[in-house]
Amino acid sequence: xxxxxxxxxxxxxxxxxxxxxxxxxxxxxxxxxxxxxxxxxxxxxxxxxxxxxxxxxxxxxxxxxxxxxxxxxxxxxxxxxxxxxxxxxxxxxxxxxxxxxxxxxxxxxxxxxxxxxxxxxxxxxxxxxxxxxxxxxxxxxxxxxxxxxxxxxxxxxxxxxxxxxxxxxxxxxxxxxxxxxxxxxxxxxxxxxxxxxxxxxxxxxxxxxxxxxxxxxxxxxxxxxxxxxxxxxxxxxxxxxxxxxxxx
Amino acid sequence: xxxxxxxxxxxxxxxxxxxxxxxxxxxxxxxxxxxxxxxxxxxxxxxxxxxxxxxxxxxxxxxxxxxxxxxxxxxxxxxxxxxxxxxxxxxxxxxxxxxxxxxxxxxxxxxxxxxxxxxxxxxxxxxxxxxxxxxxxxxxxxxxxxxxxxxxxxxxxxxxxxxxxxxxxxxxxxxxxxxxxxxxxxxxxxxxxxxxxxxxxxxxxxxxxxxxxxxxxxxxxxxxxxxxxxxxxxxxxxxxxxxxxxxxxxxxxxxxxxxxxxxxxxxxxxxxxxxxxxxxxxxxxxxxxxxxxxxxxxxxxxxxxxxxxxxxxxxxxxxxxxxxxxxxxxxxxxxxxxxxxxxxxxxxxxxxxxxxxxxxxxxxxxxxxxxxxxxxxxxxxxxxxxxxxxxxxxxxxxxxxxxxxxxxxxxxxxxxxxxxxxxxxxxxxx
Ligand SMILES: Nc1ncnc2c1ncn2[C@@H]1O[C@H](COP(=O)(O)OP(=O)(O)OP(=O)(O)O)[C@@H](O)[C@H]1O
Ligand SMILES: [Mg+2]
Numbered sequence: 001x002x003x004x005x006x007x008x009x010x011x012x013x014x015x016x017x018x019x020x021x022x023x024x025x026x027x028x029x030x031x032x033x034x035x036x037x038x039x040x041x042x043x044x045x046x047x048x049x050x051x052x053x054x055x056x057x058x059x060x061x062x063x064x065x066x067x068x069x070x071x072x073x074x075x076x077x078x079x080x081x082x083x084x085x086x087x088x089x090x091x092x093x094x095x096x097x098x099x100x101x102x103x104x105x106x107x108x109x110x111x112x113x114x115x116x117x118x119x120x121x122x123x124x125x126x127x128x129x130x131x132x133x134x135x136x137x138x139x140x141x142x143x144x145x146x147x148x149x150x151x152x153x154x155x156x157x158x159x160x161x162x163x164x165x166x167x168x169x170x171x172x173x174x175x176x177x178x179x180x181x182x183x184x185x186x187x188x189x190x191x192x193x194x195x196x197x198x199x200x201x202x203x204x205x206x207x208x209x210x211x212x213x214x215x216x217x218x219x220x221x222x223x224x225x226x227x228x229x230x231x232x233x234x235x236x237x238x239x240x241x242x243x244x245x246x247x248x
Numbered sequence: 249x250x251x252x253x254x255x256x257x258x259x260x261x262x263x264x265x266x267x268x269x270x271x272x273x274x275x276x277x278x279x280x281x282x283x284x285x286x287x288x289x290x291x292x293x294x295x296x297x298x299x300x301x302x303x304x305x306x307x308x309x310x311x312x313x314x315x316x317x318x319x320x321x322x323x324x325x326x327x328x329x330x331x332x333x334x335x336x337x338x339x340x341x342x343x344x345x346x347x348x349x350x351x352x353x354x355x356x357x358x359x360x361x362x363x364x365x366x367x368x369x370x371x372x373x374x375x376x377x378x379x380x381x382x383x384x385x386x387x388x389x390x391x392x393x394x395x396x397x398x399x400x401x402x403x404x405x406x407x408x409x410x411x412x413x414x415x416x417x418x419x420x421x422x423x424x425x426x427x428x429x430x431x432x433x434x435x436x437x438x439x440x441x442x443x444x445x446x447x448x449x450x451x452x453x454x455x456x457x458x459x460x461x462x463x464x465x466x467x468x469x470x471x472x473x474x475x476x477x478x479x480x481x482x483x484x485x486x487x488x489x490x491x492x493x494x495x496x497x498x499x500x501x502x503x504x505x506x507x508x509x510x511x512x513x514x515x516x517x518x519x520x521x522x523x524x525x526x527x528x529x530x531x532x533x534x535x536x537x538x539x540x541x542x543x544x545x546x547x548x549x550x551x552x553x554x555x556x557x558x559x560x561x562x563x564x565x566x567x568x569x570x571x572x573x574x575x576x577x578x579x580x581x582x583x584x585x586x587x588x589x590x591x592x593x594x595x596x597x598x599x600x601x602x603x604x605x606x607x608x609x610x611x612x613x614x615x616x617x618x619x620x621x622x623x624x625x626x627x628x629x630x631x632x633x634x635x636x637x638x639x640x641x642x643x644x645x646x647x648x649x650x651x652x653x654x655x656x657x658x659x660x661x662x663x664x665x666x667x668x669x670x671x672x673x674x675x676x677x678x
C-alpha cells in the first residue's frame with residue numbers, strides 16, 4: 001500500500017499536479033451554455049478543485065449559474081468545453097449513471113423527490129439504484145432520524161410533507177448510498193435557524209469526520225461562514241477561494 | 249389508459265372473432281358449393297354447333313344418356329356422386345293419385361331411383377318424412393307416400409308390382425316405409441300449371457335404389473350431382489368427361505350463384521368487419537401512440553428523478569415496457585372477455601342487416617332460389633346464423649395485435665427515456 005503511494009509520488013512531476021491529483025473533483029476551464037438557442041455562456045472558463053475532507057460553499061446572485069455548476073459536477077450534464085474530472089478521470093469518459101448512483105450524492109434545490117411515493121420508498125428506491133446492500137429500510141430510517149424525520153413522517157407520501165421536511169428527506173436520500181462527494185443546492189433554504197444549524201452540523205461531520213468532499217451552494221453568509229472555503233460565482237466566473245476564519 | 253386499451257382490444261377481439269369464424273364458414277361453403285358440379289346445356293352453342301335437336305333440351309329431354317352419367321360418375325376427381333333416376337312406371341291393379349279414369353294412361357307414376365345421400369337431404373329438410381316403417385336400404389325395397397298407401401290400402405310389408413306400362417314385365421318390390429310429402433299437400437306448384445297429372449304428383453313417386461330402376465328396364469331420366477374432391481379440379485374433370493363423351497355444348501360449372509345466395513351476406517359482413525378491424529387497428533394504434541406519449545410526458549419528472557439518481561436508461565425503459573406489458577395483459581383479458589361476449593350479438597345484427605340489404609337489392613328471389621337436381625329440392629336460404637367460436641388461432645391473433653399495441657406504446661416510452669436528458673427534465677420543472 002505505502003509502496004503504491006511511493007510510486008505515485010515518484011511519477012508525480014511537481015507539487016502543483018500532486019494537489020490536483022489529490023482533489024476529488026477538478027474543474028478545468030469549464031464553459032457551459034444551455035442548448036436553448038441563445039448560446040449565452042452561463043459558466044465561463046471556470047477552474048477549481050475540491051478535496052476530500054473539506055466543506056466548500058459557493059455563493060452568488062440568483063441566476064449566476066450556481067445550480068448549473070452543480071449539475072455539471074453531478075454529471076447530469078457535460079460542459080460545452082473544458083473538463084470536469086472525478087479522481088482525475090474526465091466525467092465524459094466514464095459511465096455517468098454509475099458516477100451519479102455511487103460516487104456522488106446530490107441535494108437538489110427543488111428536492112426532486114418522487115412526490116407520489118412515500119418518503120421511505122424514495123429512500124429505498126434510491127438505495128436500490130445505487131446498489132446499496134444490506135438492510136436498506138433500517139439504514140433509511142436511521143438517516144431520516146438524523147435529519148429529523150421520524151418513522152411516522154417517513155411512511156407519508158412526500159406530497160404530504162412541508163417544504164423543509166422535503167428538503168431534509170432530500171438530504172437523507174443524497175447520503176443514503178454513502179457517496180464520496182456530496183453536493184447541495186441551497187440545503188438550508190427552507191429550514192428554520194435551529195434545523196438549519198443541525199443540518200450544517202451534519203455536513204461538517206461528513207467532511208471533517210467521514211472525509212467526504214462536500215460542496216454547498218448558498219445565499220446565506222451564515223451558512224458560508226460555517227464552511228471551510230467560500231467561492232463567489234459572479235456572472236459565470238468563479239472567484240479564488242477564500243478561507244473562512246471559523247473553519248481555519 | 250387501461251380502459252381505452254381494453255376497449256380497443258375488445259373492438260379488435262370482436263372483429264377478429266367475427267372474421268375468423270366467417271372466413272371459416274365461407275371456406276366451408278366454398279368447398280361445398282365450389283365442389284358441386286352442374287352440367288348445363290348451352291342452347292346457343294348447341295344450335296351453333298348444328299345440333300338442331302338441342303332444342304328438344306328445352307322440352308326437358310335429357311341429351312346425356314343415363315349410361316353416360318354412370319360413366320361420368322366413375323372419376324377420380326369426385327368425392328361424391330348423387331344420382332337420381334326417374335322412370336315413368338305403372339302399377340297395374342293399383343290406383344294413382346290425380347288419376348283420371350277415362351284417360352287411358354300407360355304410366356301413372358314415377359319410380360325414383362337414388363343413392364341414399366340424395367334422398368336423405370329431402371328427408372333432412374323436412375320436405376318428406378317417414379311416418380311408418382323405415383327408409384329403404386337395399387334393392388327391391390321401396391317407400392311410398394301416405395296418400396298412395398291410403399288410396400290403395402297398402403301398408404308396410406306389402407309388396408307391389410311395377411312395370412313400365414304396356415304389359416312390360418312386372419317387378420315385385422317390398423314396401424318398407426311410408427312417407428309423408430309436405431311439398432304437395434294441396435296439389436303443389438308443378439300441378440298448378442301443368443294440370444293435374446298422376447305422373448307429376450309427387451305422392452305417386454315410389455322411391456328406392458337405382459338398382460330398382462335398372463330392374464324395371466330403364467333408368468328413365470337421370471339427374472346427377474357430382475362433387476369434386478377439390479374445386480380446383482373442375483377443369484380436369486371437365487376434360488375427363490368430355491373425353492368420355494360429354495358434348496362440348498354443355499357447360500360444366502360449379503354453383504357460384506348458390507354459393508352467393510347462401511354465403512353472400514356472410515361474405516359482405518366479413519368485408520365490413522375486415523374494414524372495421526383495419527380501422528380499429530389503425531385508430532387504436534394512433535390512440536395508443538397519443539396516450540402513451542401523454543402518459544410518458546406526465547411521468548417525465550419521474551424519469552428525470554430516477555435518471556438523476558443514476559438509474560440506467562435501459563433499466564428505466566425496461567421498467568416502462570414491463571409496466572406496459574402487464575397493463576396490456578390485463579386489458580387483453582378484460583377486452584377479450586368483453587369482445588367475446590358481444591361479438592355474437594354484433595354478428596347477428598350485422599348479418600341481419602346484410603340479409604335485409606340483399607333482399608332489398610335483389611328482391612326476395614335472391615334469398616331463396618331453387619337448387620337444381622331433384623324436383624323440389626331444398627331451397628337455398630341465405631345463411632342467417634353464424635356461431636362465433638373461440639379458436640386458438642383467433643385468440644392468438646388477438647393477443648398478437650394486443651402485443652403489437654403494447655410494443656407501440658413501449659417504443660414511445662423507450663424513445664422518450666432515451667431522448668430526455670435528466671438535466672433538461674429537472675431544470676424544466678425548476
Ligand atoms: N434549462 C435551462 N435552459 C436555459 N437556460 C437556463 C436553464 N436553466 C437555467 N438557465 C439560465 O442559466 C442561468 C443560470 O441558472 P442557474 O439555475 O444556474 O442559476 P442559480 O445561480 O442557481 O440561481 P438561483 O440562485 O436562483 O438558484 C440563468 O440565467 C438561467 O436563466
Ligand atoms: Mg439555483
